[in-house]
Amino acid sequence: MQDLQSSLFFETAVEIYARVFRELKPRTPLPELTIEYCRFANADSFIRLESGRLHVRISDLLEGAPAPVTEALAYILLGKLYRRPVARVYARRYRLYLNRRDMRRQAHLVRQIRGRKFVSGPRGQVHDLEEVFERLNTRFFNGLLGRPQLGWSRGASRSMLGHFDPSHNAIIVSRIFDRPEAPPLTLEYVMFHEMLHLRYPVDYSGARRRVHTKEFREAEKEFPGIKEAKQALKKL
C-alpha cells in the first residue's frame, strides 16, 4: 500500500469522494455530496447523480471500514457512474476486504436477519422438488446431503434457472421447469448443479471468490445426461 497518500488517514468519507471525483473529473465543479450508510440486506453500495447532487449510499457493513477501503469503493462507484475503468489495485483492495472472514460472517448474518426470503413449497404443478432432490441424493450422493429448503421461483425465469442461497439454506428452481413440456432431464440437471453447491462450498482463498471450483466442475461432469441437458436448456 505504498501508493497511499499520507493525508488519506485524516480524510473523512466525504473528503475521500471529493478527492477521487476531482481526479476523475478535473474540469467539472465538485457537486454537492452526501454519503449515507444504510441498513441494506447485503454489502451493496449505490451512487447516483440527481439534479446536480451526488448521493452515495453505502452498506452499513462498511461503516467501520479503513480509509483505504472507502477510497477503493469511491473509485469503484465513481468509476461506474462516469464509465471509467477502475484500476485493479482498487478493485482488488475492495474485494479482499469483503472476502475477510469476519466481513463474510457479518454479511452472512445481515442477509439472514434483514433479507426476507420467500420460499414456496417444494410441490409444483407437475414436479415435486423434494422428490427430485431425494432421487438425485440417493443416486449421486449416497443419500448423504442434508435437504435444504426447496422452492420454486415466483416467475418462470429463463435468466435464473436455479440458485442456492447459503444464508437461507435454500435451493430455488425456476418455475420454467414446472411445465409438462419441459424435459425432466433439464430440471434434474439444474437441481444436480445446485446440489453440488451444497456439497462444494465457495472458495474464498485469494481475492476472488470462486463459486464453481475445480472440484465442482469435475463433479458436475459426472452427471450422465449433461450434454443433452445443456442442449435442451437452450430450447426451453
Ligand SMILES: [Zn+2]
Ligand atoms: Zn452454480
